[in-house]
Amino acid sequence: MADDSLGTTAQYEAAYRGGRDAVLSVLSGVMWVVLGAVGVGLLWMTAIALTNGTASLATFLLALFGAVITVLAGDELYHRLLGRTPIF
Structure with missing residues (x-):
């Protein structure tokens, strides 16, 4: 009886x-999806600023930050779907 309860x-x-x-x-995956979306949003805002002619140094720094978190999030999600270890 004791063995059954331990099992x-x-x-x-x-x-x-x-x-x-x-x-x-799942929560970690959702976090990476949100970070990727933020990165894409920053890149999109930079593209709009460049087409409007209102780009500044801060715009380019935000674009660089957006590109970095987009790459990191993409790498994490891609390897998570494959069941492997992310590169970064």
Whole structure:
């Protein structure tokens, strides 16, 4: 009887850990999607500023920051979908 309760407890703990890891993985993926969208938005704002002729040094710095977080988010999501380790 004691063995059954220990086995059941181990199963509950394993199920809890699996569920927790799945939730954290989904939340992490959502975070990277949002960061990627922010990066694309910054690049889009830069393109608009360049076409309007209102670009400044701050615009180019925001574009550089947007490009960096877009690349990082894309790398993370691409490798997450493949089940591999991200490059960065």
